[in-house]
Amino acid sequence: MMADWAMMAETDAAPAPKKGRPGFDRQAVLDVAVSAFIEHGYDATSMGMLSSRLGLSKAAIYHHYPAKAEMLRAALDEALNGLEGVLLEQGARDGTAEKRLAFVLRGAVHVLVARLPYVTLLLRVRGNTDIEREALRRRREFDRAVTALVVDARDSGTVRSDIEPAVVTRLLFGMINSIVEWYRPDGTESADQLADDVLAMALNGLSAS
Amino acid sequence: MMADWAMMAETDAAPAPKKGRPGFDRQAVLDVAVSAFIEHGYDATSMGMLSSRLGLSKAAIYHHYPAKAEMLRAALDEALNGLEGVLLEQGARDGTAEKRLAFVLRGAVHVLVARLPYVTLLLRVRGNTDIEREALRRRREFDRAVTALVVDARDSGTVRSDIEPAVVTRLLFGMINSIVEWYRPDGTESADQLADDVLAMALNGLSAS
DNA sequence: ATACTAACTGAACGACCGGTCGATAATAAA
């Protein structure tokens, strides 16, 4: 059994004693915003649309977040913290190159599923603002770390050497990241089963064994 | 040698004798618009931005296209015509199931590269308007046809049967479609080389052979 | 020259955008 990739850092543990008038908290607002961003795209989602989804006035949203872009930043942070967390796990640092690579790929699948909306948003970012560019930078750094694992696995002879490691990594993540386009957690396939399928396809391809 | 997937239908052959004041034609306008749509996203791209990129007034754009959304429709058509064209080729209909599947996957890679901006745009469509929904419908139909090929190849024993064909197809296209995120045609890798790499990864995975 | 045609322009339109403001409503603590 491996540790949970599903949460990090922002864990308070204390439910916090509430004062003043009750209402939405930042997380509830963010969840609604992110699902709207995914449905209509970030730019096409207006504050008016968010306010009607929340059952709140536009102005009230600004009590929770100082700007629309700050909601995006918070969402992207949740996705990136999850992915970067995988690289910090022991399984990503100890063992053979092959085992470390498999651990990270499997961990990435689990983060994708556990934080599906946030990662979905992350994968659609194109870098038009400073916030988006910073997210892209962290994502590229994550990619670079995985490419290094592919290089290690190739040098130790467990991964094919006839394709550039950078291309291999991109194709691998092309496959893994596509999960956000079609996987729905309420289906019959569990996250573990999904990770098994992805790993099987990534390692051995679609040829009959 | 296989036929060219790069063009279809809209071939006039006749360069058309021009009358009146010379200027942009629809295709030139579309190319500029599509590259802007890709850079900033369709919604975030304003007609004002297009006009300054073209060196034209906003109003002049409406001489070539009756609406911003019609530019999107034209671009998505180019992408979908290319993909659907692959399924109409002889190689997609004759031969063993394995050969037909390989032909279509290779063909899809070639279309992706030949019509890179248009397919890039297609893959970002989320279905917020009727135009986008129609494009998604055609894309799903293409996916369904390929899934049928995967089923055939599985039944004939050349493709693994321990993963659902629908999941296999989605992972395959996750890999192939990711090409638009990183492949740049001016690099050292040709489209044929790229198709070889993708087919090798898809069929045999990343394990050393 | 003259007519014809396609390509283009500047100014304006109503609608909607993200964001601000000062006032107010609903709770817990005193």
Next chain:
DNA sequence: TTTATTATCGACCGGTCGTTCAGTTAGTAT
């Protein structure tokens, strides 16, 4: 009951959006 704290509201701001319209410009054909 009062006070402090948090959450919310309606009205409004300057700016930008896609689109329209009535003219103008630059070519080809006669």
